[in-house]
Amino acid sequence: MGASGSKKTVETAMKHCTLWKADRSPACRAVMMALDAMNLSLNEVDVNMDKEQHKSSKLAMNSLQTLPILKDRQLILCDSHAINTYLVRRYCDSGRLLPKDPAGRSLIEQMLHYNSGVLYPKYRAAAYPILYDDCRYVMPQHVCEIESAYAELESMLVGRTWFGSCSWPMLSDICICATVSTLNVMVPIDKTRYPRLSSWLYRMSEEMFYLTANAKGLGEFSKIIDCGHVVEEEKDKDKENDGPRTSIKRRSFTKAQRSVVGVL
Numbered sequence: 001m002g003a004s005g006s007k008k009t010v011e012t013a014m015k016h017c018t019l020w021k022a023d024r025s026p027a028c029r030a031v032m033m034a035l036d037a038m039n040l041s042l043n044e045v046d047v048n049m050d051k052e053q054h055k056s057s058k059l060a061m062n063s064l065q066t067l068p069i070l071k072d073r074q075l076i077l078c079d080s081h082a083i084n085t086y087l088v089r090r091y092c093d094s095g096r097l098l099p100k101d102p103a104g105r106s107l108i109e110q111m112l113h114y115n116s117g118v119l120y121p122k123y124r125a126a127a128y129p130i131l132y133d134d135c136r137y138v139m140p141q142h143v144c145e146i147e148s149a150y151a152e153l154e155s156m157l158v159g160r161t162w163f164g165s166c167s168w169p170m171l172s173d174i175c176i177c178a179t180v181s182t183l184n185v186m187v188p189i190d191k192t193r194y195p196r197l198s199s200w201l202y203r204m205s206e207e208m209f210y211l212t213a214n215a216k217g218l219g220e221f222s223k224i225i226d227c228g229h230v231v232e233e234e235k236d237k238d239k240e241n242d243g244p245r246t247s248i249k250r251r252s253f254t255k256a257q258r259s260v261v262g263v264l
């Protein structure tokens with residue numbers, strides 16, 4: 001069974017929830033992948049980080065000035081890992097993305113802490129000089145740091161297929177995938193040195209939630225890394241009225257676009 005589920009599952013609409021996100025952000029893509037894996041649909045608002053909209057007074061509910069932000073009635077959460085575990089526990093606690101038993105759950109949480117405390121800072125250190133300063137390439141010390149993370153991940157995959165405790169991708173895989181697929185753009189994973197990690201990323205890239213929630217933002221990020229600076233994006237037709245849209249609309253838009261080019 002994949003995290004996307006083998007059967008067609010019923011879409012759960014959560015009109016009382018809003019997610020503020022930017023597609024190019026790995027933390028936001030982790031939340032979008034989890035939403036798609038659970039077939040949940042909430043209001044999504046695109047925030048243009050290049051125009052510093054995430055620092056505007058409208059988003060003052062997050063004093064850290066980061067994305068993603070989730071609002072569920074009175075509750076405001078500003079960390080992708082906290083958002084994802086909340087969404088699972090509150091709306092889809094079947095054990096598919098997060099095991100119900102304390103031991104299995106702790107193993108997933110351990111990986112979420114690894115993503116948040118180890119991998120994500122490496123992404124930030126390598127990407128921010130390119131995103132926000134005049135740097136045009138990934139600096140050598142950051143390449144070494146990222147390579148050492150690949151070596152750690154490779155050793156974690158000895159004797160297992162996924163970063164979770166089951167035989168399908170779980171929340172740990174989703175969060176790590178958002179970061180590692182982004183690191184892979186900056187420092188390509190060498191298949192011969194990290195065969196397990198590169199196969200794992202390939203398996204993840206075949207999941208439907210990867211296609212609907214990760215691929216597009218990753219493409220945007222790659223463009224920036226390729227030319228060393230932010231390019232003004234062509235406005236998506238789908239985003240022309242800048243208001244919120246639902247996760248289900250985003251998913252069907254991505255699927256429709258991909259079927260036009262014959263990918264799905």
Ligand SMILES: N[C@@H](CCC(=O)N[C@@H](CS)C(=O)NCC(=O)O)C(=O)O
Pocket residue numbers: 024025026027028049054065066067068078079080081116120
């Ligand atoms: N630990 C946070 C990290 C959030 C974070 O740093 N988000 C980035 C985007 S990936 C951000 O908003 N950065 C602010 C900026 O680029 O100015 C999470 O997992 O949500």
